[in-house]
Amino acid sequence: MRKVWIIISLAFIVVLFINFNGLLLPSRSTGNTIEEAIQKSGRNVTRIIHTEEVKDGVVVFYKKSIGNAEESNASGYVKKTLWGWVWAWGGEHSDSASKGFSAQYFPYAEDAPFPLAFGEIKDQQIKQIEVMDNNRTNDKEAKIIGKGKDLMWFSFLDKSEGPNFTIIGLSEEGTTLYSETIHTEGSR
Structure with a gap:
């Protein structure tokens, strides 16, 4: 009977180790x-524009190199773990067509602080x-972040909002300079 309990205990420990391996050992990432x-x-991060603290980590807004000296606007959730920081969720966009601002939407994700709309000014x-x-x-x-040519904006949204929005860019006096309706399904 004692051998059975030892075998069951060892099997239980192995199962726990397998299930919690991600928590016990650091990831390569x-x-x-x-x-x-x-x-x-x-x-490929060119420069970080802003980090916004959220539960269990940060949402980071940054510029990413996409080759030929071009950059995209990127954002993502980076989670704080026992072993350090780990990329969890995010995406990027480059938009040369819009004049006033660009926009991207990240839908609700269970283990991320989204939905989120963000873009470049x-x-x-x-x-x-x-x-x-x-x-x-x-x-x-929206909250405006950065400075100079590195101006970005973001807004955390409610779970029920999206993926269609009207985004308005206003002057200091409150005059509408640009208005754009976006229909997007988000990215990951």
Whole structure:
């Protein structure tokens, strides 16, 4: 009977080790810094514009090299673990067509602080961004981050919002400079 309990105990320990291996041992993609974790995920960070603290980590907004001296606008959730930082979720976009601002939407994800709308501010006259769901039930003022040519905006949204929005770029006086309705299914 004692041998049976020893075998059951050992089997239980092996199962626990397998199930919690991700918690007990660091991942190859774990970084000592946020930027290192992003780089290890295969993204080529040119520069970090802003980090926004959220539960269990940060949402980072950055520029990413896409070759030929071009950059994309990127954002993602980097999770803090026992062993360091790990890239969890995010994406990027480059938009040469829009004049005032670009926009991207990340839908709700269970283990990430999304939904999120974000983009680049291309026109320096834009001093405020408003994000409106198409029902106009929950208009939000976006947070503007960065400086100079590295201006970006973002807004955390409610779980029920998206993926269609009207985004308005306003001047310092509150005049609408640009308005764009986006229909997107997000990215990962």
